[in-house]
Amino acid sequence: MMEPVADEQAEALLYAAERSLFDATVRLEQALAALGQRSKPGAKAKPTLEQARLWSSLIQAGLVKLEQRVERAA
Structure with missing residues (x-):
């Protein structure tokens, strides 16, 4: 058990x-x-939009990983 x-x-x-x-x-x-x-509409995605999508994916992956660790620790 962890200390206070x-x-x-x-x-x-x-x-x-x-x-x-x-x-x-x-x-x-x-x-x-x-x-x-x-x-x-119909325009090709610019690098800035792709970067934003990448960050979104990274945040979601981090949340999933954090949730898995919390479940294992419980």
Whole structure:
């Protein structure tokens, strides 16, 4: 069993990670919305849009991995 100090540190780290992930997700959504407003129907995706999609995939993969680790730890 973890000591109280370790529990508090782990809780603080998890909160910071959650906040960072939330902030990154919001910024990604804003970027995608801005790119969507500029793009024309049928136009080829620009590198910026592809980069935003890549970041979206990375965030989703990270969430899945985190969930798996939490389930194993429980």
